[in-house]
Amino acid sequence: MEGHSPPLQPGSELLAHVVQSVPALITYIGLDERFVFANEAHRHWFEIDPHRIMGRLVSEVLDPESYLRVRGALLQALDGHPSSYEGELFNRPEHRYVHGTFTPDLDQHGKLCGVLTVFTDITERHALEEQLRDSEQRFSQAFQHAAVGMALILPGGRYQRVNAALCEMLGYNETEMRAMTWRDVTHPDDLIASDALASQIANGKREAFQTEKRYIHRDGHVVHVLLSVSLVRSESGQLNYFVSQVQDITKRKQYEEALFRERQLAEVTLNSIGDAVFTTDVALNITSLNPIAEAMTGWSSGDAKGSPLDDIFRVRDINNRQPLENPLRLAMRRNALVDFCGRAILLHRNGFETPIETSAALIHDHAGNVTGGVLVCHDISENRTLALKMIQLAQHDTLTGLPNRSLLYARIEQATSMATQRHRQCALLYLDLDHFRRINDTLGHGVGDQVLQAVAQQIRGALRDSEDLAFRYSGDEFVVLLPRVDGAEEAANFAQKLLDACTHTRVPHLPPLDIRCSIGISLFPNDATEPDALVRTADAAMYEVKMQGRHGYCFYAPEMSQRSAASQRIENVLRHALAHGELSLQYQPKVDAIHGHIVGAEALLRLQVDGVDLFVPDQFIPVAEDTGLIVSIGTWALREACLQARAWQREGWAIPVSVNVSPLQFQYAGFYERLDAILNETGLDPHLLELELTERTMMSGGDGTIRLLRRIRQRGVRLSLDDFGMGYSSLSYLKHFPVDALKIDRVFVRDITLDAETAAITSAIIDMARSLNKDVIAEGVETEVQSTFLREAGCSQMQGFLFGAPMPAAKFQERLAEQPA
Numbered sequence: 001m002e003g004h005s006p007p008l009q010p011g012s013e014l015l016a017h018v019v020q021s022v023p024a025l026i027t028y029i030g031l032d033e034r035f036v037f038a039n040e041a042h043r044h045w046f047e048i049d050p051h052r053i054m055g056r057l058v059s060e061v062l063d064p065e066s067y068l069r070v071r072g073a074l075l076q077a078l079d080g081h082p083s084s085y086e087g088e089l090f091n092r093p094e095h096r097y098v099h100g101t102f103t104p105d106l107d108q109h110g111k112l113c114g115v116l117t118v119f120t121d122i123t124e125r126h127a128l129e130e131q132l133r134d135s136e137q138r139f140s141q142a143f144q145h146a147a148v149g150m151a152l153i154l155p156g157g158r159y160q161r162v163n164a165a166l167c168e169m170l171g172y173n174e175t176e177m178r179a180m181t182w183r184d185v186t187h188p189d190d191l192i193a194s195d196a197l198a199s200q201i202a203n204g205k206r207e208a209f210q211t212e213k214r215y216i217h218r219d220g221h222v223v224h225v226l227l228s229v230s231l232v233r234s235e236s237g238q239l240n241y242f243v244s245q246v247q248d249i250t251k252r253k254q255y256e257e258a259l260f261r262e263r264q265l266a267e268v269t270l271n272s273i274g275d276a277v278f279t280t281d282v283a284l285n286i287t288s289l290n291p292i293a294e295a296m297t298g299w300s301s302g303d304a305k306g307s308p309l310d311d312i313f314r315v316r317d318i319n320n321r322q323p324l325e326n327p328l329r330l331a332m333r334r335n336a337l338v339d340f341c342g343r344a345i346l347l348h349r350n351g352f353e354t355p356i357e358t359s360a361a362l363i364h365d366h367a368g369n370v371t372g373g374v375l376v377c378h379d380i381s382e383n384r385t386l387a388l389k390m391i392q393l394a395q396h397d398t399l400t401g402l403p404n405r406s407l408l409y410a411r412i413e414q415a416t417s418m419a420t421q422r423h424r425q426c427a428l429l430y431l432d433l434d435h436f437r438r439i440n441d442t443l444g445h446g447v448g449d450q451v452l453q454a455v456a457q458q459i460r461g462a463l464r465d466s467e468d469l470a471f472r473y474s475g476d477e478f479v480v481l482l483p484r485v486d487g488a489e490e491a492a493n494f495a496q497k498l499l500d501a502c503t504h505t506r507v508p509h510l511p512p513l514d515i516r517c518s519i520g521i522s523l524f525p526n527d528a529t530e531p532d533a534l535v536r537t538a539d540a541a542m543y544e545v546k547m548q549g550r551h552g553y554c555f556y557a558p559e560m561s562q563r564s565a566a567s568q569r570i571e572n573v574l575r576h577a578l579a580h581g582e583l584s585l586q587y588q589p590k591v592d593a594i595h596g597h598i599v600g601a602e603a604l605l606r607l608q609v610d611g612v613d614l615f616v617p618d619q620f621i622p623v624a625e626d627t628g629l630i631v632s633i634g635t636w637a638l639r640e641a642c643l644q645a646r647a648w649q650r651e652g653w654a655i656p657v658s659v660n661v662s663p664l665q666f667q668y669a670g671f672y673e674r675l676d677a678i679l680n681e682t683g684l685d686p687h688l689l690e691l692e693l694t695e696r697t698m699m700s701g702g703d704g705t706i707r708l709l710r711r712i713r714q715r716g717v718r719l720s721l722d723d724f725g726m727g728y729s730s731l732s733y734l735k736h737f738p739v740d741a742l743k744i745d746r747v748f749v750r751d752i753t754l755d756a757e758t759a760a761i762t763s764a765i766i767d768m769a770r771s772l773n774k775d776v777i778a779e780g781v782e783t784e785v786q787s788t789f790l791r792e793a794g795c796s797q798m799q800g801f802l803f804g805a806p807m808p809a810a811k812f813q814e815r816l817a818e819q820p821a
Helices: 013-021 041-046 064-078 123-144 164-170 174-178 188-202 250-272 291-297 327-334 383-395 405-421 436-443 445-462 488-503 531-547 559-579 617-627 629-650 671-682 695-699 703-714 731-736 746-751 756-771 784-793 809-818
Strands: 025-029 035-038 083-089 096-106 112-121 149-153 159-162 208-216 222-233 239-248 276-281 286-289 315-317 338-347 353-364 370-379 425-433 469-474 477-485 517-524 552-555 583-592 598-609 612-615 657-660 689-694 718-724 741-744 775-778
Touching: 025 041, 025 096, 064 083, 064 096, 064 112, 096 123, 149 164, 159 174, 164 174, 164 222, 164 239, 188 208, 188 222, 222 250, 250 405, 276 291, 286 291, 291 370, 315 353, 327 338, 327 353, 327 370, 405 425, 405 469, 405 477, 405 517, 405 531, 425 445, 425 488, 425 531, 436 445, 445 469, 445 477, 445 488, 477 488, 488 517, 488 552, 517 531, 531 552, 531 559, 531 617, 559 598, 559 612, 559 617, 559 629, 583 629, 583 809, 598 617, 598 629, 598 809, 612 617, 617 629, 629 657, 629 671, 629 689, 629 809, 657 718, 671 703, 689 695, 695 703, 695 718, 703 718, 741 756, 746 756, 746 784, 756 775, 756 784
Parallel strands: 517 552, 598 657, 657 689, 689 718, 718 741, 741 775
Antiparallel strands: 025 035, 025 112, 083 096, 096 112, 149 159, 149 239, 208 222, 222 239, 276 286, 276 370, 315 338, 338 353, 353 370, 425 477, 425 517, 469 477, 583 598, 598 612
């Protein structure tokens, strides 16, 4: 044999052992295509002694088919280029599938010496791969030719694979679809719900889901589908992809929509006609009554449903009052139409009679089988007019003419049912007039009724079309139902329109009343799905507007229900405290800015048990104002403060006590008379009482307020403008109001040492007030730096934690006793 000795010849016993022990076929082939070396694996694979093939040609050892398979790779290696072969080898009963490598052996000069071959048995792997390919091919065939749309979707939402049915359904080819996500083809109104379901399945909260949704076809039309989605995870639990099955149900939805319209038409027709209509099942049990039937029998449709027809539809002979056989029973027996013309009376649930003409007919299914019956009754007396009037009175508010709450819930149910069918949203707006009680109390209930009528007219005028509905819910509360909105923004725009409409309310022969309102908004199905829940959530949102200062709108959020419950608890506590003497006043010192001694006190209301605040004023004062309790509470506080000031006066401490007056309390009819009575009752020197009012309180009543302020000043009571700078903040107003002092709000005091602009504004306020001969009181003073600035700026009095927190009367009296005489 020609050629050099192969590198596999013994040079190392360890190397030889490894080569002979590996389960792979290892050979060395010379340049003449003869085997120079073959390892022991040949014996185990084919029961051939490897020494018997050494020196023989490859073509002699291999069967012809095997030789032809590997010859190309061998020749390529003999040409100096590495090569490989994968396939069957050795034509024997036991077929082996192998992977072989042919590596040229070069000496140190780069001259080819021979070829090293290594063959490994991959028969089992090949079999598994074949099975996998068969499985993938079967899956691919089933996937591609499925009658429904199929898609594999990556976690990010992009289509990884789509079948022909889905492409045809949506009008895109496969390449276009694979460049898109499922969100790109989803109807915008269904995105939120679809995202929520996708998030739940991606987060492991569910393994699959099925839902109806809408896609947008390439040409723009809507495709209704039934979507089933499941997920596929890796062995480690990671999300690999989603499997989506999509069934086109557009035709079914069209049929359902047509059926729904027919049912709506039938319902509207039955509810609108002037005759009573009863429907039953085949056993003659009531399935429905229209409104006229309800009025003529005294039964509501809900109460009558399921009852035997004879218990609801009681007919007598018009002449002898003997019971007549039910005409529908006759129709069932005869399988024909039955008429009673002018010879029967119908008994109302409460006993009165109505002469009627009636006819009865059967209801058949498509196969001709009887499925029920229908009775139609015509009132042939004046009772028909009365029945129609009773329905009108029962379902509409007599003052405003608007539908009342008895119709509200039925209309909400109809609107939400239609919205569900059409994948739309509804909005419910709960409107409450701000401080309406003030109008009744100051101008009388007659004017209050005129205002409600005018507001109702403004609300009607704001409605967008015939689908929108307005209701008077109760008192000064109205509800507007928008059966069709595209989202929160549209509802918000309409709420603003209502706010503007209310502010333009005018009552003939009365000056402008500045009517304002608060509106809460709830959305179906986001906030609630049941009619009563939609009203409750809108009511909670409206109350949130009240708590934030009124005259605005707010969308419902879940935490509002908790706050609404809290406000109810506060109201209950306030009522109990007022009835059982559990309210209390604390007094915060006012000190002279120059000398630092106490020159006055501010009375502050507290709601405490055993010295612990149940609720802070910022919590219970808005509730008291909203419920009207503030008038009684304010009267109590005014009397209590006057009694305490009189007690200190008798002890030799004649210091003025200031009392905050709520806008509702101040504008309540008879405020001056109550103030005068309390002063007379307590015997307090009027100059020792100071009323603190806000700018908004003074501005809201026009000339009437100015007259009342002057009357109070003439009585000797001091007036203080509270929280100056936080309201209208126009200095020109001051000359119109007979006030003795300005109180600089704590917001300015807090920032005077931190912000140069605030300091400049504060100094200007003090200078302006002093030029008008008015005292200036700074509240919220907490540091010596603030005190020094205010003193040097000319402030006459100060109060705040630096000089003392609010304290009980006994503690305050101790402070007075400690002062030098």
